[in-house]
Structures are given as C-alpha cells and as structure tokens.
Amino acid sequence: MAKAKKTEVEASLVSSNPEITKPRLIKLIIKNYRCIGSTPVEIDLNDIVVLVGANNVGKSSILKAYELAMSQGSGKADLKREDFPNNTIDNDNLPEIELHTIVYDNSPGDKWIQVLENGEMLVRERWVWNGEGKPKREGWEVEASSWSENVPWGAPNVANARRPEPHRVDAFDSPEEQAKAIKKLLMQALNDRVKNLKAQNQEEGQEENDYKKLIAHVKALQKKIVLEAKDQIDAVNQELSDLVARVFPNYKIDFDAKPEDDLDSAINLFKADPQLLMGPADGYLSTIDRQGSGARRTLLWTAIKFISENNQKGKDNGAVVRPHLLLIDEPEICLHPNAIREACNLLYDLPSSDNWQVMVTTHSPIFIDFSKDNTTIIKVEKTSNGEIKGTTVFRPDKVQLDDDDKRNLKLLNICDPYVAEFFFGGKVIVVEGDTEYTAFNYIKRQKPEEYKDINIIRARGKATIVSLIKVLNHFGSDYAVLHDCDIPIITTKRGIEMANPAWGNNPNILNAMNAKPVGKSTRLLASLPNFELAYFGEVAENEKPYNALRTLEQDEVKFDTVEALLKALVDFASPPPINCTEWTSIEDLEQKLMDSLSG
Secondary structure: OOOOOOOOOOOOOOOOOOOOOOEOOOEEEEEEEEOOOOOOOOEEEEOOOEEOOOOOOOHHHHHHHHHHHHOOOOOOOOOOOOOOOEEEEEEEEOOOOEEEEEEOOOOOOHHHHHEEOOOOOOEEEEEEOOEEEOEEEEEEEOOOEEEOOOOOOOOOOHOOOOOEEEEEEEEEEHHHHHHHHHHHHHHHHHHHHHHHHOOOOOOOOOOOHHHHHHHHHHHHHHHHHHHOOOHHHHHHHHHHHHHHHOOOOOOEEEEEOOOOHHHHHHOOOOOOOOOOOEEEOOOOOEEEEHHHHHHHHHHHHHHHHHHHHHHHHHOOOOOOOOOOEEEEEEOOOOHHHHHHHHHHHHHHHHHOOOEEEEEEEOHHHOOOOOOOOOOOOOOOEEEEOOOHHHEEEEEEEHHOOOHHHHHHHHHHHHOOOOOOHEEEEEOEEEEEEEEHHHHHHHHHOOOOOOOOOOEEEOOOOOOHHHHHHHHHHHHOEEEEEEEEOOOOOOOOOOEEEEHHHHOOOOOHHHHHHHHOOOOEEEEEEEEOOHHHHHHHOOOOOOOHHHHHHHHHHHHHHHHHHHHHHHHHHHHHOOOOOEEEEEOOHHHHHHHHHHHHHOO
C-alpha cells in the first residue's frame, strides 16, 4: 500500500493567544555575502531602518540579505556564484545571515530562548549557503551554546509563515520590474482584504458578508451540477472499474469531484495577470512600464499609501493581516522635490498599522526624520582594509530625546530638510541662526578647497541647539557649536527689567556638551553678545543674512575676522577672534561678556 503523504504542521511565529505580543525582529548579521566579507555587518532593526553611506559600500547588499532571510522556502533564497565574495565558493568563508528575534512566550521551545539582562527573551537563527542554491537553516541552542540543525518554530519552509513578507524595489529596476512590483503590492493588499473576509466570524443573527454568500452559492451550484451528472459519473466509474478488475481483481474506481473541498483556494476573485493603466483622464491610458521613471515612482508611493490606509482599516476591524517588509533602494530617484517630501512622509507612516517594516537606502537627508520614535539610522562604510562596516548612528530610544526635543527637531526638519546632512559624512558645525550660516557658506564658496567637507547646521534657535547636540552625541561625532551668549537681563518695551530667556538656555547648551561620549572632541564658542555686534559692530534692522553677505563682500577686515571664527570651529587648536570666547561655566561666560562690553 502506498504511504500516505506526510502532512506538515505549520508553526507560526505569532502566538495563537491574541494577548501575546507578536515577535520583534531586532538584529540582522551578515557575513561573506557579495561585497560583505568575513567581518560581520550588524544591523539593528526597527520599524524604519535608513541605510546611509557612499556609493558601492554594500547598502543594496544589506537589503538583499534581509530579503533572503525573509524568503526561505521560495526561490528568492537561492544564491548564485556571483553572490559569493569574489565569485568564489570558499568553504571556510561561506555566506551567512543571522537573525535575532525577541519573543514573548515559549512557542519556539525553551531550549532556543536566551533570557537577556533586561528580561527579554531572544531567539537566534541563521542561514548558511554551502554552495549555489538553497541555504541550510540552523537554530542556536542556548544550553549547548552551539548551532543545531534542529530549528525553532519547526520546518524551515513554514517557520516564516508570519514573518514579514518582503517586497524589494531596486533603484534601477527595469520599467517592467517596477510595474510588476507596483502590481504585486496592490494585489497583496486586495488579497489581504479577501483573507480578512474569510476570517471574519459571523455572530448569531448577523447577515453573512458578500464573500461567504459567494461561497454558499458556489457550493450549491457545485452540488446541483454533480447531482445532474451523477448518472454519467456512475457509468464512467463502472466502466473503468470493469477494465481495472481484469488486471486487479476486486478493485474498483470511484471518481470523486469533491465539490465542496477547499473552495477558498479554488476561487480566484482577480485576474492572474492584472493590468495597471495610467494616463490623462481624457486621453489614452497605457501600461505602467511605458510611463516615465518619475511617474512610476510616484505611482509606487500611491500604492504604498493605499496599502497603509487599507491595513489600518483592517486593524480597526480586528482583522489579522500578514506583516510585510518594504525594501527600497534610493526612493528619492526621479522624484520632484515636493514628491520626495511626500514619499518620506508615506514611508514613515507605513508602519503605523503595525503590519509593515521599511528599510531604505538613501543619499538624501530629507529621508531622515529625528522626531520619529521608530527609526534607526545605519551608516554603512568601507574601512581602509576593504571590509564593510555597519554602525548604528541614530536610534531614538538611546538618544533620550524629550518631547521638547522632538518638537524642536520636527520643526527644524520642516524648515530645513537638509539638516541631517551630517549623517552622510564631513565635519559638523552647529550655528544658531541664518546670519552666521549665510556668512560661513559665503566663505566656503570663496575658498572651496580650504573648507570642503564641512557641514554647517543652523539650529534656528538656542533651544534647538540642545536637541541637535543630543543627536550628535549619540552619533558619536566630533563637532563644534557657535551660539550667541546674549545678555542676562533685558528691558521690556514698558521699561521693566527681566531675566533674558535666551541667556537661560546657555547652561542647557553646556550641560548637553558635557554629556559627549568619551574620546570625542568638541568645541563650544560664544559670540559676545551676538554674531552681528561681535564681528560687524552693529545689528541690522532687517535682512540680516543679506547684510552679512554685503559686509563680507565689501569689507576685507571683517571677512578675515569671520574666517578666523570659521577656522576656530574647524580646527580646535586655532584661536577664536576678538569678541568670541570658549567657555566652560556660566560664571566664566558672564565674566567674559562683562569684560567684552566694558572693553
């Protein structure tokens, strides 16, 4: 007798208990894959992960590696020889991808769970490719402290059942591939909606939804057809049985149409190859692959927005939606500046439904938003020995931004979308306002070779300087800060003396600077009492940046003074000019201000 086919039991990463939080992916480790060598590249995972770095340092390889880990059981996890470093299969340095997951129950099995110092439960898995083709999946056994071919959550081809399904969009996909990706996203959203209709429980007295009505009608139609064809089926069964019995006595044939089995899989509500057309409302509509690059990219954002809103509706209705992972290379390509900002907003809003994660590579600071709580920024770079290195340079839960910081940075992002440019490299100088920002950039343009690779960030206020310093401290950057010291007491228009709020921000700036990481170099300079009075001798009534430009163009002495200030901010050993001071205490600053004003 033939062996019955083994039925594989699906092991979901998500607990059957809805009160148990779903697992959280926290780390991806990659070795010996494409341009990534034997030194592991570690990526801290979050709802939004932004990969920054120069060209050809492995950002796209990280996207692809994440897709591989999420795609086991499908052909997407297969490697070709060109995916091995130097196109060589080295048995001592095989491609390896490791994934760390935080779980909230013991569904993977106790022997796989490592309890961390903070009480969280960690499960480690890895995929190793011994050659071209599919990988071998292994789990980390905690007590044995070794990798095992026995794995948490069961068989490799089902363990990914509730991990995010990857959707990767390359920077330079062909028009056909881009159109295919857009259609796949839209079809996924529609199919998720159908699954929700299938899963909805019908309460007593509640009318069936349209999908369940359709299933009931199809069942009835199938029964009718089978009943009408019963005589013909019986005749076929008898004739076939008679023929087979000549060779196998006492055997018979029974053809069972199984009219009511697995109707959900039998019914496809949409075309196998849907068409997506685009064009003017009163003109010809052509397929997406015939549209321009900008139009295709804009349509991609539209599809993402639809999915995000669709998933939120499903969440509001209590529906279960499979999580998804969007992996996208350089989303700013081919987009108008206004569309870039909208694309950024859509990407950051996508995880709000709790069913999407996003990982992007970018060369645009517009795609970095400090005010978000769910974003990790990874700097990918190539070291002097040719190894690829991934460093987490920003993670909100470690920067300890308060609500005021988030509000300051959010407003700054709106005013200056390029404020995050320092994440892409170069020396960092934080200035308080537009006048000094304009003056320093004018000097940079006059002497580009002398002052290249310098990022000047305007905080547009002293309170925001503090917020930026917190980010720079977490970034681990060397940086300099220039601010107006202002005066301690001011007189209102009514002649009333009062404490100057601007002076009150000086201790906050100093405290933030003192929290810098060990081993990092910083410099804090203050203009006495402000930039215009200190270096130009007067404060313009209006158009301060424009007046600063005119002054620097026409007055060589003042140009030299401001350049000396810029040098002091770039080279920490260079002395600051007159009416500028480096200070270490509020008493020190107040005394230097008094000396300056009296002198």
